[in-house]
Amino acid sequence: MPEQCYRDALKLGQKEYRACLSKGISPVLPVMDDFIPEDRVNIGVKLGTVQIPVEFIVGTKTRGRTTSFARNFMPILPETTEFAAKWEALCQAHLKDGIRDAIKVYEYMNRFYVEEGNKRVSVLKFFGAVNITADVTRVMPERGTGPETDLYYEFLDFYRVSHINYIEFTKKGGYAALQESVGKAADETWSEEERRGFATVYHYFRSAYEELGGGKLSSTPGDALLAFMKVYPYGELYNLAPGEMKKRVSKMWEEVKLQQEKEPIEVKPVPVEPKAGLITKVITTTAATVMGPLKVGFVHDKTPTLSGWTHGHEQGREYVAGSLGDQIETVSYFDAMAEDPGKVMSKAIADKCDLIFTTSPVLLPASLRAAVDNPDVLIMNCSINKSHRYVRTYYARIYEAKFIIGAVAGALCEDGRVGYICDYPIYGQIAGINAFALGVRMVNPSARVRLEWSSVAGRQAALDKLRSEGIELISSMDNARLYEGPGKPIGLSRVTDSGQELLASPIWNWGVYYEGLIRQVLNGALRAEYISSSKAINYYWGMSAGAVDVNLSDAVPGGVRRLAGYLKEGISRWIIDPFIGPIHVQGGKTVGEDGRPFGMEDIIAMDYLVENVDGRIPVYEELSSTGKATVESVGVEVSRKSEGAV
Numbered sequence: 001m002p003e004q005c006y007r008d009a010l011k012l013g014q015k016e017y018r019a020c021l022s023k024g025i026s027p028v029l030p031v032m033d034d035f036i037p038e039d040r041v042n043i044g045v046k047l048g049t050v051q052i053p054v055e056f057i058v059g060t061k062t063r064g065r066t067t068s069f070a071r072n073f074m075p076i077l078p079e080t081t082e083f084a085a086k087w088e089a090l091c092q093a094h095l096k097d098g099i100r101d102a103i104k105v106y107e108y109m110n111r112f113y114v115e116e117g118n119k120r121v122s123v124l125k126f127f128g129a130v131n132i133t134a135d136v137t138r139v140m141p142e143r144g145t146g147p148e149t150d151l152y153y154e155f156l157d158f159y160r161v162s163h164i165n166y167i168e169f170t171k172k173g174g175y176a177a178l179q180e181s182v183g184k185a186a187d188e189t190w191s192e193e194e195r196r197g198f199a200t201v202y203h204y205f206r207s208a209y210e211e212l213g214g215g216k217l218s219s220t221p222g223d224a225l226l227a228f229m230k231v232y233p234y235g236e237l238y239n240l241a242p243g244e245m246k247k248r249v250s251k252m253w254e255e256v257k258l259q260q261e262k263e264p265i266e267v268k269p270v271p272v273e274p275k276a277g278l279i280t281k282v283i284t285t286t287a288a289t290v291m292g293p294l295k296v297g298f299v300h301d302k303t304p305t306l307s308g309w310t311h312g313h314e315q316g317r318e319y320v321a322g323s324l325g326d327q328i329e330t331v332s333y334f335d336a337m338a339e340d341p342g343k344v345m346s347k348a349i350a351d352k353c354d355l356i357f358t359t360s361p362v363l364l365p366a367s368l369r370a371a372v373d374n375p376d377v378l379i380m381n382c383s384i385n386k387s388h389r390y391v392r393t394y395y396a397r398i399y400e401a402k403f404i405i406g407a408v409a410g411a412l413c414e415d416g417r418v419g420y421i422c423d424y425p426i427y428g429q430i431a432g433i434n435a436f437a438l439g440v441r442m443v444n445p446s447a448r449v450r451l452e453w454s455s456v457a458g459r460q461a462a463l464d465k466l467r468s469e470g471i472e473l474i475s476s477m478d479n480a481r482l483y484e485g486p487g488k489p490i491g492l493s494r495v496t497d498s499g500q501e502l503l504a505s506p507i508w509n510w511g512v513y514y515e516g517l518i519r520q521v522l523n524g525a526l527r528a529e530y531i532s533s534s535k536a537i538n539y540y541w542g543m544s545a546g547a548v549d550v551n552l553s554d555a556v557p558g559g560v561r562r563l564a565g566y567l568k569e570g571i572s573r574w575i576i577d578p579f580i581g582p583i584h585v586q587g588g589k590t591v592g593e594d595g596r597p598f599g600m601e602d603i604i605a606m607d608y609l610v611e612n613v614d615g616r617i618p619v620y621e622e623l624s625s626t627g628k629a630t631v632e633s634v635g636v637e638v639s640r641k642s643e644g645a646v
Contacts, residue, residue, distance in 0.1 A: 001095065002088035006079060009087075009126045013074030020071050028066040029073065030059035032106055032113035036139055041106065044137040049102050051131040052112055053166040054124055061106055061115040073122045083119075090123045099124060102133040109141060109152050110165060131166075147172070162190045167202060167222040170259075173637070174226060181229045201237045208246035212253060219260035227255050230365065230388075231372050252372045254389040258536060264387035266535040267600040269397075270545055271516045272525055293329045294522060296320075297353035299344055299367075301337040301360035308477070310334070312510055313359040313382070319511025320518060328518060337629075341366035349374050355521055357514070358382065361426065361634040367391050378521065380539075383634045385427035385604045387536040392526075394517065395428050397542030399435035399603065401506035401550045402475075403578035404567045405492050406439025406449075408504045408552070409473050411560045412494075413440075416447040419466035419474035424455050424630045425617045425639035430606040435578040436475060437610045443563070451615025455627030463495070472496055473503075491551075503556055504564070507549035513541060540600055543572040579603055584611045607636040 020027035032041075057073070060066065068083055070076050077083045093099060103117025112134065114121055124132055141149050151172060158175035159165060161184075169175060179186060182198065190198075205228065206214075206221045214221060229237070231252055237245070249256065258264050296317075304311040314332065321330045331351065336344040336358075345366050348356050354377065358367045361383035371379040371390035384395035409418045418440055422429055437449045450471055452462035459477070466474055475492045491505030517539065520526040529537055541547040550568060552561055570576030581592020585608045592598055609617065617638050623631060631639050 002091040003079070005091050005126065006075065006084055006088050009074050009122070010076070010079065010084075012072065012126070013070035013076040016070040016072040016074060017076055025071075027071055029069050029071060030113070031063050031066060032059060032061050032108065032139075033063070036108060041137075041139055044106065044139045047107070047136040047138055049133060049135050050163070050165075052105065052107075052134045052136065054121070054129050054132050056110060056166070057105065057112040057114060057121050057125075057132070059111075059113045060118060061113045065118045069118065069122060073118075073125045075122060087119050087122065090119050091126075094123050094127065100133070102135050104135045106137050106139055108139045109148065110155055110168065112136070161187060162195065164190070164195060164198065167225070168220045169222045169226070170218075170220055171223070174222060177226055178222070181226065182234045197238060201234070201240075204240065204242045204245045205237070205249065207242060208249040209256070211246060212250060212256075214256070217257060217260045219256075223259040224256045227259050228252065231255070231369050251375075252390065255372070257534070258387060258389050261387075261535055263601065264536055265385065265538050265601060266533050267604065268529065268537060268539045268541075269600055270541065271520060272529065273523070293327055294355060294518070295329045295331070295351075295353045296518060297331050297333065297348040297351065297356040299333045299336050299341075299348055299356060299358045299363060301335070301341075301362050303334045310359065312508055313357075316510025316514045320514040323511070323515050324518060327522060336366075337362060342369060345370040345379075349377055353377065355518070356380070362629050364388075364391070364393075364633050378526075380517065383427075384538055384540060386538070386634060389536055392530075392537050392539065394513065394539040394541075396508055396513065396547045397540055398428070398506055398508065398548055399431040399578060400542045400571050401548050402432040403435040403439040403571070404550050404564050405475060405504045405506060406436035407443050407567060408439075408556060408560055408564055409436070409475065409492055410440035410442065410444035410447050411563065412503065412556075413444060413447055413473045415470075416444065417450060417469075417471050417473075418447060419450045419452070419471040420613075420615075421452050421454055421459060421462045421466070421474065421476045423453070423477075424627055425453070425623075425636055426630060426634045427604055427606075427636055430609070430617070430636055431579075431603045433613060434583075434606060434608075434610045437613045438578055438583070439567075441610075441612050447612065449613045449615075451609070451613050453618050453622075453627075455624050455630075456618050456622050458624070467495060494555075501555055502553050504553070505551045507551055509547050509549060512545070513547040516541065516545060516547070538604070540604065543568065544574060585609060586611055586613065586616075607638055 017027040068075060068077055075084065075087055090099065099120050101120070103120055104115045105112040106115060121132065141152060143149065143153060151169070154172065154175045158179060161179070167178070176186065184190070202225065205225050209221050209224055214224060228249060232248055298313060298317050300310040300313060302310045304314045317330050317332060321328065331353065333344050333348055341363055345356070349370060356377060356379045358364070358379065358381045361381070364381045364383055364386060367379050367381045368388055368391050371377070375390070380392045380394055382395060383393045386393050420433060420436060422433055433451060440447050440449055450466060450469065452465055454462050456462070463474065463476065472494050473492065474495050492503045494501045494503060517526070543549065550564060552564055567576060577597040579592070579598035581596050581598065582590045582594055583592050584590055591608070607617070609615070617636065619639060620628060620631060
């Protein structure tokens with residue numbers, strides 16, 4: 001038996017050796033001494049005896065055994081050698097009692113290099129062992145030497161509290177996200193029982209992942225698990241049987257595959273028409289394949305009597321119900337966050353809705369779960385910069401309107417000071433702040449924009465603070481809060497002791513937006529976009545699609561009105577772009593290439609403020625309860641952190 005095992009292992013080693021030669025890479029084990037200076041090794045941190053993943057053992061500490069093993073740790077020396085006899089003896093010991101003696105290794109960047117025990121590693125790799133006991137010395141890389149090093153130091157923070165070393169991520173923030181996903185605070189340690197429980201969940205998940213083809217993906221099982229837990233919370237997985245785990249992973253395989261995309265989001269800035277003949281080729285869950293009208297549900301987090309945001313989307317629903325007539329049937333579901341939003345989604349699906357719009361970012365988690373569990377229902381969420389294959393997202397390029405309103409403010413401010421009150425530090429809103437500030441600076445280069453946040457201490461407190469500084473021109477709410485009464489203007493106002501005078505308002509044309517989206521569902525173009533792309537699809541329409549507009553009051557002088565008109569025409573025709581590089585931002589940095597417009601992805605993902613803004617992006621602890629809930633779903637990265645505010 002040991003002799004046959006060696007022959008089989010030898011074949012694997014020879015095969016690996018030849019494969020490496022054909023690829024032009026070294027066919028033998030990497031040697032740590034070749035790329036890590038001895039002085040750095042000498043200051044390594046001793047971790048003691050721990051369990052390490054066998055798959056992460058990738059090389060040797062010294063050159064002594066490089067001629068004995070192929071790159072996969074399988075032997076390459078003939079069966080007649082003393083080496084082969086010793087390997088077979090270890091094989092026999094493993095089959096009888098198991099290999100128990102700890103090997104000695106050095107760890108660098110969560111990869112292990114063997115100093116003592118190469119043959120033990122070879123035998124255990126041959127038998128498919130998962131872990132091995134090892135005496136580990138950790139060699140630390142220099143900080144700030146690249147993305148891989150940054151990611152490694154994130155791993156070290158996670159390892160310090162969890163002592164888990166077998167899960168890896170390819171993108172920054174993965175370890176912190178895992179800590180959060182299992183319900184633990186950032187610095188909260190794991191108990192031994194919690195480690196065992198997670199190991200079971202991870203083992204079952206990884207087995208399903210690999211059975212379904214995960215080994216062919218460039219992303220890691222850790223990346224996939226994070227995506228999986230956004231749909232199926234960790235608490236649901238703790239006692240899940242392997243068969244049920246595989247069933248659930250299979251249901252959301254498109255979401256798993258998305259994690260390998262370097263740029264997982266594809267932004268659609270304009271409506272598209274289907275190609276000729278495409279409708280007959282595309283199978284859709286729309287009016288083309290069901291009898292009767294397309295039933296469209298609108299799920300809102302609040303009620304239209306209390307929320308201007310919900311009111312605006314309801315106006316959009318009423319508009320599209322009238323414009324599309326008997327092609328569609330619409331139904332609304334209000335105040336979903338007052339109860340379990342998942343139950344509201346289930347009701348909409350039970351009511352036979354073919355297409356469901358969820359009109360708030362806080363409804364994204366429930367939308368994603370419903371979409372995975374009900375693949376025949378098309379679900380779209382009103383948010384931006386979220387990468388999910390099963391839920392499309394849509395949002396308006398309101399920053400275009402903000403740029404124009406900023407230009408109006410810059411033209412009207414006499415003291416060079418303008419105020420801006422923003423609601424939530426979420427994707428899309430930061431672009432709005434920056435576009436407004438750039439519009440101000442375009443017509444008034446020395447003017448400053450003072451930024452406050454209503455999601456910190458409330459809108460009135462933010463307004464009072466700006467007024468206490470003597471600022472009169474203030475851009476505030478983008479949507480009226482109806483419970484505050486009709487006398488609270490939105491947009492840019494001149495605020496004095498005698499009252500508020502509305503000057504300019506951004507317009508969200510949700511009716512036009514919904515009509516465009518639903519028409520793309522009816523004609524098959526939206527389904528075709530999904531089939532032809534491997535990425536998450538974000539719709540991000542603006543003035544060119546009629547989804548965004550600006551309204552100016554009669555108090556705005558004629559010359560400024562003409563300027564606003566020129567800007568609107570130019571933006572609508574893609575002649576004028578608010579974001580042209582280079583742009584100077586806070587901290588003395590410069591972003592963007594000279595003379596080139598920013599890409600849509602760059603605009604959406606903005607997490608910095610331009611240099612003529614006085615203020616910063618708040619961190620999580622500073623936000624109200626509603627602000628925290630919103631930021632948890634679609635907040636910019638800095639707003640989700642406990643430190644490092646800008």
